[in-house]
Amino acid sequence: MxxxxxxxxxxxxxxxxxxxxxxxxxxxxxxxxxxxxxxxxxxxxxxxxxxxxxxxxxxxxxxxxxxxxxxxxxxxxxxxxxxxxxxxxxxxxxxxxxxxxxxxxxxxxxxxxxxxxxxxxxxxxxxxxxxxxxxxxxxxxxxxxxxxxxxxxxxxxxxxxxxxxxxxxxxxxxxxxxxxxxxxxxxxxxxxxxxxxxxxxxxxxxxxxxxxxxxxxxxxxxxxxxxxxxxxKIEENHRKRVELYSHYRDLLEVIDCVTQLDPVVKNTHAHHLLPILVDFSRLCCEKNEFMAAMKSENIGVSQHFKPLHLYSYYKDKYGYSKGDYPNAERFGDDVITLPFNQYITKTDIEDVVDALLKIIEYYII
Ligand SMILES: Cc1ncc(COP(=O)(O)O)c(C=O)c1O
Missing domain, CATH: 3.40.640.10 (Type I PLP-dependent aspartate aminotransferase-like (Major domain))
Structure with missing residues (x-):
């Protein structure tokens, strides 16, 4: 004003x-x-x-x-x-x-x-x-x-x-x-x-x-x-996200097929996103189907990121193909970002993890 x-x-x-x-x-x-x-x-x-x-x-x-x-x-x-x-x-x-x-x-x-x-x-x-x-x-x-x-x-x-x-x-x-x-x-x-x-x-x-x-x-x-x-408000919001991240971490730890990223203990992690890697080789569904299932459980998920070399522009201009950057590709195939910010509650996190568990149990081979 x-x-x-x-x-x-x-x-x-x-x-x-x-x-x-x-x-x-x-x-x-x-x-x-x-x-x-x-x-x-x-x-x-x-x-x-x-x-x-x-x-x-x-x-x-x-x-x-x-x-x-x-x-x-x-x-x-x-x-x-x-x-x-x-x-x-x-x-x-x-x-x-x-x-x-x-x-x-x-x-x-x-x-x-x-x-x-x-x-x-x-x-x-x-x-x-x-x-x-x-x-x-x-x-x-x-x-x-x-x-x-x-x-x-x-x-x-x-x-x-x-x-x-x-x-x-x-x-x-x-x-x-x-x-x-x-x-x-x-x-x-x-x-x-x-x-x-x-x-x-x-x-x-x-x-x-x-x-x-x-x-x-x-x-x-x-x-x-x-x-x-x-x-x-940045430090206060960060402190809240650190606490919420720790709740997520504890709950995700026991879920089969889910790998969490390095928690970064020596330095400060900004906790902007909460990505997990899902082992789709053990599930009988593709990532899109999995994400759609999360959505129908009312959980908004996203993916960060599809590797840049596989976008048409970079592929066509520089001749990149699958296999050029294996880790980025594996990461892009498996990554799902879960809902995360300073405003979500611990109950929201439990809802997300329940949905994740339900869907993994449904699709696991
Ligand atoms: C890693 C990274 N770099 C750059 C950008 C671009 O930021 P901006 O939208 O402010 O230009 C983004 C946006 O999401 C991003 O995630």
Whole structure:
């Protein structure tokens, strides 16, 4: 209401306040709010001068946006297989993907579980590569007591409707690098030397220059104000999800045909999603039928993710086929994400697990 009453709806004081609070929370020098994680990834890659002929290594177990932004710049996304234990990129395999065209790595902290940042940083240093974190699931995630988005040259966060911190749509670029900060800040709003606020507010000055043909990726104050409130609740919501996750974990432990992912005890898991792997080789049904059965039990399930190399675009363009990334494929075949957020109750969780049990008992061979 403050924003609406103020008459200043677009990027202004609330966006700056959100940026400062977010930078403090994630332990970075600079945060720049944008209108999506996708925009943040794209903008940062373009500032890193990723271009035609370059290669960027990433995980196939992600949302298409992670690789699409590499394509948008004319570069090639090079996929590297994942660990079945946590769904994250298998750092052991990264070196075999590096060529003389490789510029960087985009690790995706799947479901909120941190990638092995020690290994990633040493590979990046050795081969002079950048690390740009896809932190869409990972606002709260830490690695050795540091927020995972503070490691690497920069990170991009998502505040999409389903995320732990949401502004409906939105995102944030976090970086400790001054040059990247200044460039993304200018390019997120057309490439103008001064934003609207600095032109029209009381002490603002008129006139501006165009530094470069930038983009329209800014976040309005209406959404930033939601972000400020959401951020103030983030730890409390995370604490609730940790407790609910532990209830899920205990109940799922005894279910036949279900494998849970690595619980991540040494670092903070953001608990954005609750994926399980179902052993369909022991059930006489396909995954779609299983998911439909869950739905008819009134349980909303989803799947994160179908491996990117098997989507028509990537398959047709790069000639990928089944068998290229066996773990990502196995993961994609078996993964089901269960209903999970800070608002569900322990009784809801028991209903989900009862439905799961009933369906597994029905289909088990
Ligand atoms: C891993 C991952 N990266 C990037 C994105 C894109 O986020 P946004 O919708 O904010 O652009 C998503 C969205 O769900 C995601 O899950």
């Amino acid at each position: 403050d924003v609406l009453d103020s008459g200043w709806l677009t990027t202004g004081v609330k966006s700056h306040e959100f940026e400062q609070a977010f930078a403090e929370y994630t332990g970075v020098k600079h945060a720049v709010c944008v209108n999506s994680c996708t925009a943040g990834l794209f903008l940062t890659l373009s500032v890193l001068d990723v271009k035609r002929g370059d290669e960027v290594i990433t995980s196939p177990n992600t949302f298409p946006a992670t690789a699409n932004v590499i394509e948008h710049l004319g570069a090639k996304p090079v996929f590297c297989d994942i660990n079945l234990s946590d769904g994250n990129i298998d750092v052991e395999q990264i070196k075999s993907k590096i060529t003389r065209n490789t510029r960087g790595i985009i690790p995706v902290h799947y479901a909120g579980a941190p990638c092995d940042m020690d290994a990633l940083q040493s590979i990046a240093e050795e081969s002079n590569l950048f690390i740009l974190g896809d932190c869409a699931h990972a606002v709260e995630t830490t690695w050795r007591n540091k927020k995972v988005g503070s490691l690497g040259i920069a990170s991009s966060y998502s505040f999409y409707a389903t995320k732990n911190l949401t502004t409906g749509e939105g995102g944030m670029i976090a970086t400790n690098d001054d040059e990247i900060y200044h460039k993304v800040k200018t390019l997120r709003l057309h490439g103008l030397s001064d934003d609207a606020e600095s032109r029209y507010t009381k002490n603002g000055r008129f006139g501006y220059d165009l530094i470069a043909p930038g983009y329209k990726f800014n976040m309005p104050d209406i959404l930033a104000s939601l972000g400020i409130v959401q951020l103030s």
